[in-house]
């Protein structure tokens with residue numbers, strides 16, 4: 001049985017910056033409120049002519065280059081997204097064609113901000129059973145397309161971006177690779193964070209509207225802190241790994257106060273927690289690979305480091321993944 005390693009990583013964010021001051025012009029808010037309550041100072045937003053597949057393509061090309069691979073080397077493509085260009089077909093098939101890959105398998109994963117972790121979990125299984133040797137795993141979202149810019153409690157948080165890993169097969173004896181992961185859900189909170197409009201349910205009710213994110217922010221905040229804290233503990237305990245043996249915690253970038261609370265709960269020192277929310281906001285499935293590649297560029301994350309990824313999102317879904325880079 002093969003082991004799944006991260007052989008390449010890349011990311012991409014659109015060049016347009018939307019600052020808190022820009023938002024002050026659109027709604028009743030202030031830079032001070034947003035920065036204090038969320039840690040976000042600015043976020044990237046996509047051009048109106050671009051779509052999620054454009055973000056995914058640029059991140060994928062960067063990841064392939066990093067892995068030293070060509071598109072023809074890829075055996076499977078998995079894209080995690082909540083904002084596909086179309087309700088169907090998947091972004092992954094468009095990406096397959098844009099990249100010029102062979103007619104390999106390609107599908108999307110729809111599990112909110114946990115999507116990138118879910119996609120890595122699936123990729124790991126394909127590698128383990130020998131069904132693929134190089135898998136492109138992408139987290140890409142253009143949440144600005146479904147943000148309601150009249151709703152100050154959500155519009156300030158969400159953003160656009162993409163990140164990608166190449167997951168490859170390696171010998172079991174390798175020290176690097178995915179070690180373990182978890183996934184949980186609790187659908188009783190289904191309507192505390194969801195997209196209203198643009199769906200089959202609204203269509204049935206003759207109530208079809210443009211999709212908009214709806215969120216019970218305060219409730220989600222508390223659930224997120226508990227879910228991620230307990231989940232990181234669960235993952236480390238069951239692998240008999242001590243916190244001191246982990247080099248970096250890379251949490252989903254939803255709110256700096258959530259990141260700080262999780263770090264406190266799991267007793268991770270601040271300097272071992274990766275955060276870039278100040279500049280990029282919450283771009284859902286893209287936050288984790290984006291934070292990873294930025295931290296690597298800054299010289300923080302290095303080959304051989306032990307890393308815990310953790311995320312939560314609408315559903316609710318939450319999950320974590322432990323790997324050695």
Ligand code: ACO
Nearest residue numbers: 029030033112113152153156217218220221254255313314
């Ligand atoms: N500017 C100014 N005031 C605001 C703003 C704003 N942008 N937004 C809300 N307020 C006001 C509210 O109206 C409220 O006023 P009131 O007391 O007069 O009624 C006050 O601020 C406090 O509102 P709360 O909602 O209690 O503020 P809170 O401290 O909880 O912060 C926030 C709100 C930032 C949304 C926070 O709850 C949060 O980050 N929640 C988690 C959200 C999250 O992570 N979601 C993503 C999940 S990932 C995925 O799947 C996409």
